[in-house]
Amino acid sequence: MSGGAVAPVQGERALGEALCRYVLRLADTSLVLGQRLGEWVGHGPALEEDLGLANLALDLIGQARLLLTYAGEVEGKGRDEDALAYLRDAPEFLNLQLAEQPNGDFAQTIVRQWLIDCWQLEIYADLAGSSDGRLAAIAAKAVKETRYHHRFSSGWLARLGDGTAESRARTRAALDSLWRFTAELFAADEVDERMTAAGIAAPLAPAAERWRARVATDLDAATLALPPPPQYPWHGRRGVHTEHLGHLLGEMQHLQRAYPGVRW
Amino acid sequence: MSAAAESSALEQQVWRLLAGVPDPEIPVVSIVDLGIVRYVRRDGAGRLHVGITPTYSGCPATAAIRSATRAALDEAGYADALLEEVLAPAWSSDWVTPAGRARLAAFGIAPPQADPVRCPRCGSAATERVSEFGSTPCKAHYRCAECREPFDRFKCI
Numbered sequence: 001m002s003g004g005a006v007a008p009v010q011g012e013r014a015l016g017e018a019l020c021r022y023v024l025r026l027a028d029t030s031l032v033l034g035q036r037l038g039e040w041v042g043h044g045p046a047l048e049e050d051l052g053l054a055n056l057a058l059d060l061i062g063q064a065r066l067l068l069t070y071a072g073e074v075e076g077k078g079r080d081e082d083a084l085a086y087l088r089d090a091p092e093f094l095n096l097q098l099a100e101q102p103n104g105d106f107a108q109t110i111v112r113q114w115l116i117d118c119w120q121l122e123i124y125a126d127l128a129g130s131s132d133g134r135l136a137a138i139a140a141k142a143v144k145e146t147r148y149h150h151r152f153s154s155g156w157l158a159r160l161g162d163g164t165a166e167s168r169a170r171t172r173a174a175l176d177s178l179w180r181f182t183a184e185l186f187a188a189d190e191v192d193e194r195m196t197a198a199g200i201a202a203p204l205a206p207a208a209e210r211w212r213a214r215v216a217t218d219l220d221a222a223t224l225a226l227p228p229p230p231q232y233p234w235h236g237r238r239g240v241h242t243e244h245l246g247h248l249l250g251e252m253q254h255l256q257r258a259y260p261g262v263r264w
Numbered sequence: 265m266s267a268a269a270e271s272s273a274l275e276q277q278v279w280r281l282l283a284g285v286p287d288p289e290i291p292v293v294s295i296v297d298l299g300i301v302r303y304v305r306r307d308g309a310g311r312l313h314v315g316i317t318p319t320y321s322g323c324p325a326t327a328a329i330r331s332a333t334r335a336a337l338d339e340a341g342y343a344d345a346l347l348e349e350v351l352a353p354a355w356s357s358d359w360v361t362p363a364g365r366a367r368l369a370a371f372g373i374a375p376p377q378a379d380p381v382r383c384p385r386c387g388s389a390a391t392e393r394v395s396e397f398g399s400t401p402c403k404a405h406y407r408c409a410e411c412r413e414p415f416d417r418f419k420c421i
Contacts, residue, residue: 145320
């Protein structure tokens with residue numbers, strides 16, 4: 001953070017850069033999670049769940065498109081949604097590490113989805129009141145869709161957690177393996193602080209409280225215990241990723257990388 | 265005719281035109297029935313503005329709806345009309361018009377409204393949800409316990 005007098009133009013530019021990063025973080029989490037869910041198409045445990053996961057993916061990719069388009073406009077370098085989605089490398093992706101984790105079994109997919117649904121519910125609810133009109137409009141739309149997603153994921157969490165010995169063991173294993181990635185959900189850095197100071201984003205601490213309360217309620221319905229707060233250095237939103245993101249991008253970006261500018 | 269009356273007559277004409285643009289996924293309803301057209305107005309300079317809103321963020325029909333609307337305006341001689349995308353307030357299934365609801369029901373899709381969900385074929389309220397999701401982003405999958413027929417329900421959002 002710079003102290004003392006900052007030239008207005010410089011300050012504005014810094015705010016624009018922070019806003020672009022902030023929007024990219026939201027966009028990339030939706031895009032990467034949507035791409036992961038797309039891998040389920042044709043492999044769901046039942047036709048209804050196959051369709052359900054594909055529908056979640058559609059909503060998430062739709063949200064990502066609106067956000068990426070906005071990030072490209074804020075950046076002002078002429079990059080559109082496609083350039084941002086298909087032509088950035090892994091270190092330039094700013095999604096939560098949680099979103100890029102592999103699908104695993106159905107329990108792993110549901111736990112990952114539910115944790116992110118709970119997170120998006122709080123982030124979008126706050127952003128719907130943002131001083132940035134464009135973000136407020138996108139968030140107000142996204143939060144309605146996210147409520148629908150959460151009904152699906154929390155319903156399955158309860159059914160699996162409070163189901164058979166097998167489904168319960170798998171759900172618990174999924175929670176154990178994914179929980180550490182929740183450490184970065186509400187960890188504020190200088191980008192968040194700048195957004196909060198500008199009235200664009202709400203402070204993260206109250207949202208974190210609400211998230212924890214919702215997660216505890218849902219886990220209770222699933223007869224699963226709430227794990228203690230995780231100790232894990234958060235990195236995804238800073239562009240540091242697990243090895244899984246590169247493979248995901250390799251598949252997602254293959255066509256545009258192999259045949260630049262190809263259209264149909 | 266006064267300028268204001270002329271402007272309003274023009275707007276009515278464009279509303280009627282857009283009421284003839286079908287939804288690409290459920291062609292029995294128009295984009296006006298679904299509440300997708302938000303406004304038709306003429307500005308001070310006489311330029312026509314048409315506002316449309318996406319239904320679900322990820323609805324693949326959004327691009328098709330935009331181009332069908334553009335084509336309808338162009339073909340009717342409104343090539344200079346500005347087609348604007350409106351994001352706020354967010355689209356709601358509450359905006360589906362009464363005529364649109366009737367057309368959905370007649371087509372076999374339970375329209376978006378509060379419970380109980382009635383079977384669009386036999387009218388029974390003895391229905392059960394099979395899945396929160398269906399064949400398109402706007403529909404959920406139901407079954408009637410009375411006549412045993414499966415049916416789609418327009419999602420409430």
